[in-house]
Amino acid sequence: MKPYSVLFICTDNAIRSPMAEAMMNHFAADRFMAYSAGRQALAELHPLTLATLQHFGVTPPSPPKSWNTFLLAGAPEMDFIFTLDDATTNEVCPSWPGGALTAHWNVEDPSLRYQEMDRRKAFHDVFLFIKHRIDLLAALPMDKLAHLASQHHVQQIGQTVSPAPR
Numbered sequence: 001m002k003p004y005s006v007l008f009i010c011t012d013n014a015i016r017s018p019m020a021e022a023m024m025n026h027f028a029a030d031r032f033m034a035y036s037a038g039r040q041a042l043a044e045l046h047p048l049t050l051a052t053l054q055h056f057g058v059t060p061p062s063p064p065k066s067w068n069t070f071l072l073a074g075a076p077e078m079d080f081i082f083t084l085d086d087a088t089t090n091e092v093c094p095s096w097p098g099g100a101l102t103a104h105w106n107v108e109d110p111s112l113r114y115q116e117m118d119r120r121k122a123f124h125d126v127f128l129f130i131k132h133r134i135d136l137l138a139a140l141p142m143d144k145l146a147h148l149a150s151q152h153h154v155q156q157i158g159q160t161v162s163p164a165p166r
Helices: 016-027 047-055 067-071 086-090 116-139 142-158
Strands: 004-009 032-037 080-083 101-104
Touching: 004 016, 004 067, 016 032, 016 047, 016 116, 032 067, 047 116
Parallel strands: 004 032, 004 080, 080 101
Antiparallel strands: none
16 A cells, blocks of 8 residues: 655754654654645754754755745645644745645744753654654554545545536
């Protein structure tokens, strides 16, 4: 069975969403293929994102990218999309092709800590928080994941516009 495609979204795609992408591709690569993007993607990953992933032995993902990347022809079709910050959830998100199941996993922004030691600990805490959620998702039996994905497709059918009567 092909892995489920997952897109993690955060405003700047420099901390939480690339962490989630890297973790899912490291710890659950047999079941998921993860990507990340942001509404206003920065030019590079936050240095503490890189340091945290390195600390836990996880290979960092590619540089930040705009969510528009996943709206282009030829982009992977997503099965699941997770927003990781309230700012992104409150934005008008694009209509994703394929009708992915979407959910919000709010994760604190660790860069908002003022003291360097507090920030480092906050990045580690965010890593462990996201990893716990990924572990829970990855622990679901494949039939439950298939049910979630197909349930969304059935809901999408109910949202289609009916042709005009003749």
